[in-house]
Amino acid sequence: MALHLGDIAPNFVQKSTAGDIDFHAWLGSSWGLLFSHPKDFTPVCTTELGSTAKLKDEFARRDVKVLAVSVDALDSHSLWVNDINETQNTTVDFPVLADPDHTVSDLYDMIHPNANDTLTVRSVFFIDPKKKIRATITYPASTGRNFNEILRVIDSLQLTDSYSVATPANWNVGDDVIIVPSLQDPEVLKQKFPKGYTVVKPYLRITPQPDLKLNPPQGTK
Numbered sequence: 156m157a158l159h160l161g162d163i164a165p166n167f168v169q170k171s172t173a174g175d176i177d178f179h180a181w182l183g184s185s186w187g188l189l190f191s192h193p194k195d196f197t198p199v200c201t202t203e204l205g206s207t208a209k210l211k212d213e214f215a216r217r218d219v220k221v222l223a224v225s226v227d228a229l230d231s232h233s234l235w236v237n238d239i240n241e242t243q244n245t246t247v248d249f250p251v252l253a254d255p256d257h258t259v260s261d262l263y264d265m266i267h268p269n270a271n272d273t274l275t276v277r278s279v280f281f282i283d284p285k286k287k288i289r290a291t292i293t294y295p296a297s298t299g300r301n302f303n304e305i306l307r308v309i310d311s312l313q314l315t316d317s318y319s320v321a322t323p324a325n326w327n328v329g330d331d332v333i334i335v336p337s338l339q340d341p342e343v344l345k346q347k348f349p350k351g352y353t354v355v356k357p358y359l360r361i362t363p364q365p366d367l368k369l370n371p372p373q374g375t376k
């Protein structure tokens with residue numbers, strides 16, 4: 156059955172390059188990013204895992220634990236990680252799950268048979284500290300993901316959890332945000348948005364971004 160936003164991310168126990176992982180226990184009280192790779196020793200996946208490794212500090216300061224999954228076996232993963240470190244000039248220090256029995260791929264519906272009946276697509280699951288799936292992204296094997304966009308989604312989720320705001324199209328950290336339409340009490344508005352706000356339409360109220368202890372991403376290079 157397909158997973159929906161708001162569902163609890165299914166738990167699993169599976170081998171990884173960092174030992175056996177019981178997913179929920181491993182996540183603890185952190186955010187999680189679970190993302191699938193069609194196959195080991197493939198070029199796009201190699202660049203994606205390299206880009207993710209280079210963003211280690213960005214994920215850490217957002218308290219996000221990163222977990223990759225590929226349907227290949229553990230011995231293959233270990234050799235592939237050596238290649239990634241060598242070719243991408245980095246160190247992959249997050250776990251890569253082995254999923255030859257498709258436990259995780261099936262639980263998370265990562266194999267789309269009309270695209271390919273054995274390899275996963277490029278799925279991304281954003282999971283919050285309560286283990287809820289908060290966002291998903293799905294790309295085909297031929298399109299490498301944009302990891303700055305992944306950080307941007309995390310920033311939006313974390314900001315909107317802390318304040319009664321939503322983020323507009325193409326928002327980035329530091330840009331103005333939107334006050335949620337359900338908030339109408341003028342006293343509450345004054346208290347929550349001391350920087351003030353602009354009413355463009357009654358349903359479109361813009362305010363400077365409330366303080367979030369984040370800076371724009373440093374980039375993946």
Ligand code: BEZ
Pocket residue numbers: 193194197198199200201274296297
């Ligand atoms: C890649 O990662 O380069 C890739 C994987 C599967 C199919 C096509 C490309």
